[in-house]
Amino acid sequence: MRLLVILALLWSSVGCVSADELRRFVYERAEMGVPFRITLYAAGEELARAAAEAAFERVEVLNSILSDYENDTELNRLARSSGKGKAVPVSTDLWRVLEASQALAVKTEGAFDVTVAPLVNLWRRTRRQQELPSAELLAEMRRRVGYHQMRLDPATRSIELLTAEMRLDLGAIAKGYAVDEALVVLKARGCPAALVAASGDIAAGDPPPGQAGWRVQIAAMDAPNAPPPVTITLANSAVATSGDTFQFVQIGGVRYSHILDPRTGVGLTERIMVSVVAPYGMLADGLDTAVSVLGAERGLALVESTPGAAARIVQVREGKVEVVESTRWKSE
Ligand code: AMP
Ligand code: MG
Numbered sequence: 121m122r123l124l125v126i127l128a129l130l131w132s133s134v135g136c137v138s139a140d141e142l143r144r145f146v147y148e149r150a151e152m153g154v155p156f157r158i159t160l161y162a163a164g165e166e167l168a169r170a171a172a173e174a175a176f177e178r179v180e181v182l183n184s185i186l187s188d189y190e191n192d193t194e195l196n197r198l199a200r201s202s203g204k205g206k207a208v209p210v211s212t213d214l215w216r217v218l219e220a221s222q223a224l225a226v227k228t229e230g231a232f233d234v235t236v237a238p239l240v241n242l243w244r245r246t247r248r249q250q251e252l253p254s255a256e257l258l259a260e261m262r263r264r265v266g267y268h269q270m271r272l273d274p275a276t277r278s279i280e281l282l283t284a285e286m287r288l289d290l291g292a293i294a295k296g297y298a299v300d301e302a303l304v305v306l307k308a309r310g311c312p313a314a315l316v317a318a319s320g321d322i323a324a325g326d327p328p329p330g331q332a333g334w335r336v337q338i339a340a341m342d343a344p345n346a347p348p349p350v351t352i353t354l355a356n357s358a359v360a361t362s363g364d365t366f367q368f369v370q371i372g373g374v375r376y377s378h379i380l381d382p383r384t385g386v387g388l389t390e391r392i393m394v395s396v397v398a399p400y401g402m403l404a405d406g407l408d409t410a411v412s413v414l415g416a417e418r419g420l421a422l423v424e425s426t427p428g429a430a431a432r433i434v435q436v437r438e439g440k441v442e443v444v445e446s447t448r449w450k451s452e
Contacts, residue, residue, distance in 0.1 A: 142313070142329050147172040151179045152187070152295055152318065160306055160314035161328055171309035175302040175316070182301060185213050186294040188237060188287065195288055199237070203284025207273055215277045217290055217297050217402065218270075224293075224406045225267035228422065232410035233382045237287035238264045243380060243387055247369040252386075262385050292379075296360055296405025299323035315354075320361040320408070323401040324354035338451070341365070341393040341434045346441050350432070350451040357428075358401035362408035363393030379412045388412065391436040394419065397449070399428040407431070416444050424448075 142161040145168035149156055158175055162168035185194045194214050201208050210218070221234040238261040242253050253261075264285050271280040281288075299316040303325050306314040313326040315334045324334045333353035340346045342365050352359060364377035369387065376387030394411045398404035407429060411419030416433050423431040423446045430448035434441060445451075 143168075144328070145169070145172070147176075149176050151176060152183050152298060153189070154295070154319040156298075156302070157317045158302065158306070158314065159317075159334075160311045162311050167310060171306050171311045174309055175305040178301055178305045179298045182213060182294070182298045185211060186217060186290050186297070188289050188291070195290065198279055199281065199287045202281035202286035205280075207271070207276065207278040207280040209276060209278040212277075213297075213301075217293060218279060218288075219272060219274075220297075220402055220406060221290070221293055222267060222270065222272055224410055228410045228414060230267055230382055231413040231418075232292065232406060233265065233267045234288050234290055234292065235265050235267055235270055235281075235286055236380055236382045237289035238285070239380050239382065239385050240289050240291070240378075241287070242385075243369070243376070243378065246371070246376070250369070250371060252371055258385050265382055265385075292362075292409035293402060293406045295319070295321040296323075296358065296401035296403070299358065299401040320363075321358070321401055321405050322354070322360070323358040325356060327355040338395050338432070339365075341391070341436075341441070343391055343434075343436050343441055346434065347443055352397065352451045354397070357397060357399055358404040359395060359397045360401065360404035360408040361393065361395040362412050363434075364388070364391065365393070377412075379409055381413050390415070392416075393434045395432045396423065397430045398426070403429065416442075420444065420446050 147158045158172045187193045224232045269282040295318045302316040327333045333355035367378035394408045396404045396407040423429045431446045433444045
């Protein structure tokens with residue numbers, strides 16, 4: 121009986137903090153090459169700081185698994201097994217991201233494809249040297265790319281890369297997974313009312329106290345006559361935005377995006393900015409890139425057929441800016 125009373129008291133002091141006792145805290149740190157910002161509501165600073173710290177640590181661990189930039193990540197170790205005729209068992213985190221990536225690759229018939237890394241590396245070189253690659257080099261890189269050359273075995277959670285010199289790039293989806301996982305940590309630490317933002321990838325937990333959701337502004341496209349920013353309200357869902365505002369290369373008057381069409385091997389030349397709302401960040405992030413490659417028509421069909429997903433596309437066509445929204449899209 122006494123134990124019950126103590127438990128009840130503990131519950132009232134820890135679990136049932138009234139909404140007006142909660143304060144807003146913001147923490148920011150560079151992770152995965154971008155500023156990661158955590159906004160959360162907590163009863164006190166100590167709890168808030170510890171929760172944010174644990175979330176950042178989780179993201180750091182994910183980076184050591186999923187990054188293609190650092191040499192010794194699990195992703196790059198897997199890539200080095202390519203063409204050696206063996207399937208490599210992978211961690212739960214890498215499995216989840218590769219499984220989602222492969223599902224999207226199948227659904228988009230390779231418009232979204234994380235085996236695109238050799239072409240992305242070529243694009244990075246193009247950007248440094250300001251010179252388009254030769255046809256031979258492009259053909260050589262394309263030979264190493266293709267989701268059909270990546271085999272996933274769900275029974276053993278292992279991956280086989282069938283062709284030598286394959287590389288993987290999770291830049292289109294890993295940040296979405298990381299913001300989801302940061303939220304999971306914050307929730308486990310008693311801070312379910314939180315928002316995690318990593319440049320264009322944002323995941324929202326429970327709304328701020330007394331509000332319907334987190335208000336998130338989506339920046340305007342940096343094109344002449346682009347429509348103004350829009351605001352969406354998020355709760356227990358995510359938004360991801362993809363575009364070539366900062367990352368592009370201009371050669372011979374043509375602007376090439378850092379998002380590549382794996383079928384041609386070069387960056388998209390149509391200006392397009394895609395925002396996707398989805399139940400979780402990994403899905404939103406994967407879809408924003410997939411829709412960018414597919415274009416408005418096929419991209420919207422993909423979004424409409426994905427439960428809980430909505431999209432807004434801003435694109436430049438024949439010099440004019442057009443906006444297209446899916447049926448479930450809601451913004452102010
Ligand atoms: P995001 O900003 O989410 O659209 O991701 C862009 C990043 O995804 C690029 O910087 C590349 O690392 C990678 N990427 C480029 N093209 C593709 C593609 N077609 N499929 C999958 N990943 C891609
Ligand atoms: Mg993406």
